[in-house]
Amino acid sequence: MRYSGFRVIKEALTGHKGWQPVWRDPEPQASYDCVIVGGGGHGLATAYYLAKEFRQARIAVLEKGYIGGGNVGRNTTIIRSNYLLDGNEPFYEFSMKLWEGLEQDFNYNAMVSQRGVLNLCHTDAQRDAFTRRGNAMRLNGVDAELLDREGVRRIAPFLNFDNARFPIKGGLLQPRGGTVRHDAVAWGYARGADMRGVDIIQNCEVTGMRIENGRIKGLETTRGFIGAAKVGVAVAGSSSRVMAHAGMRLPIESHVLQAFVSEGLKPVLPGVITYGAGHFYVSQSDKGGLVFGGDIDGYNSYAQRGGLAVVEDVCEGGMSLMPMIGRARLLRIWGGIMDMSMDGSPIIDKTHVEGLYFNGGWCYGGFKATPASGWCFAHLLATGTPHQTARAYRFDRFQKGLMIDEKGMGAQPNLH
Numbered sequence: 001m002r003y004s005g006f007r008v009i010k011e012a013l014t015g016h017k018g019w020q021p022v023w024r025d026p027e028p029q030a031s032y033d034c035v036i037v038g039g040g041g042h043g044l045a046t047a048y049y050l051a052k053e054f055r056q057a058r059i060a061v062l063e064k065g066y067i068g069g070g071n072v073g074r075n076t077t078i079i080r081s082n083y084l085l086d087g088n089e090p091f092y093e094f095s096m097k098l099w100e101g102l103e104q105d106f107n108y109n110a111m112v113s114q115r116g117v118l119n120l121c122h123t124d125a126q127r128d129a130f131t132r133r134g135n136a137m138r139l140n141g142v143d144a145e146l147l148d149r150e151g152v153r154r155i156a157p158f159l160n161f162d163n164a165r166f167p168i169k170g171g172l173l174q175p176r177g178g179t180v181r182h183d184a185v186a187w188g189y190a191r192g193a194d195m196r197g198v199d200i201i202q203n204c205e206v207t208g209m210r211i212e213n214g215r216i217k218g219l220e221t222t223r224g225f226i227g228a229a230k231v232g233v234a235v236a237g238s239s240s241r242v243m244a245h246a247g248m249r250l251p252i253e254s255h256v257l258q259a260f261v262s263e264g265l266k267p268v269l270p271g272v273i274t275y276g277a278g279h280f281y282v283s284q285s286d287k288g289g290l291v292f293g294g295d296i297d298g299y300n301s302y303a304q305r306g307g308l309a310v311v312e313d314v315c316e317g318g319m320s321l322m323p324m325i326g327r328a329r330l331l332r333i334w335g336g337i338m339d340m341s342m343d344g345s346p347i348i349d350k351t352h353v354e355g356l357y358f359n360g361g362w363c364y365g366g367f368k369a370t371p372a373s374g375w376c377f378a379h380l381l382a383t384g385t386p387h388q389t390a391r392a393y394r395f396d397r398f399q400k401g402l403m404i405d406e407k408g409m410g411a412q413p414n415l416h
């Protein structure tokens, strides 16, 4: 079923009786050519591009819970490509370009809204660093504007410019950055993959891997054994647990990140704003809620909820940047499990097991990567070679010292 304005009008006039389920609910087959583990944004995008762009068939996505229940439906919806390092910038810009055509591509309204991402700076040194990053972005053909204080004031006059302990000195703006309705991304990719014959199997947890003579043969699941010629794992915060079935110990730790939504307010925020002197970033949803977040909780956990210490820290950051939000009520808080890699950058690579591929280490920034991650993982699965924008995302970079350490924090996932 294709969506269109005409269809909406027709359904409205006929009592909305013609809408169909957006994807099927098939029983798993005995075997597939390719099985993707994890029905999050990255797994579903991989299946979608495998079927659409790389013309692969007999594909399944196995999801232990329900589509949209993981981080793809828990993040704060920000997309951007404002990276510094060569290993990252072309990949995230590739993703941005895919976001720009995504809704037409999969014929689903994902509310892609390029309302701008503004990073505030509060010291001269921070402004120098932003200048360097902005120049690197421009050299890669990406939009970047360095704003002085007055430039920021024109966009967001309500910020605490003068009285704050950390006065605002300017900001780096990426006008093409913005937000996307996160769960619609999962639904859009699921629908697009299903339409191309991909079996999306929910409530199907992978509990083991059958590996014979160094080659993957299939997966043990809560719905029985499923044979597979190729397996792609994209399970985000559960990466270490799933890859342990193949005897692998990953350069990844799992941490909790929380998100917050206030009661609905009249439109006030023009786009995404990040505080440079603390851990706080905020945007406003179309329903009016302020959607915000901050730092990870800082301890290893597989719980999808966080601690009150970070709630206080995030709200302090918000109050120091925008004191007026102190009177808004907080409606909802939740947590997601982050797959934090040792240099803060992701991995899209083959493993030592033939036919077994891995996609993970997205830390707290994998939502914006969803389209490119899916495309590049599909490229690797279909062709056996890395996509040109994802060449650097290899396992052996940790062995060879070729870290892609965007933030310069070293091998400390809790600091990235």
Ligand SMILES: Cc1cc2nc3c(=O)[nH]c(=O)nc-3n(C[C@H](O)[C@H](O)[C@H](O)COP(=O)(O)OP(=O)(O)OC[C@H]3O[C@@H](n4cnc5c(N)ncnc54)[C@H](O)[C@@H]3O)c2cc1C
Pocket (backbone or CB within 6 Å): 037, 038, 039, 040, 041, 042, 043, 062, 063, 064, 065, 066, 068, 069, 070, 071, 072, 073, 074, 075, 076, 077, 078, 079, 204, 205, 206, 207, 234, 235, 236, 237, 238, 242, 257, 258, 259, 293, 334, 335, 336, 337, 338, 362, 363, 364, 365, 366, 367, 368, 369
């Ligand atoms: C609070 C919060 C805010 C964030 N904000 C942003 C942001 O603003 N911008 C941004 O770019 N990124 C953000 N992120 C990060 C981003 O959400 C993640 O990096 C990204 O969603 C991870 O990829 P995914 O969508 O595939 O993960 P998920 O949706 O978590 O998908 C992984 C799936 O694997 C399934 N799974 C796990 N184990 C198994 C198993 N054994 N068998 C079968 N299935 C299994 C899980 O159930 C899950 O559905 C945020 C994350 C959180 C939690």
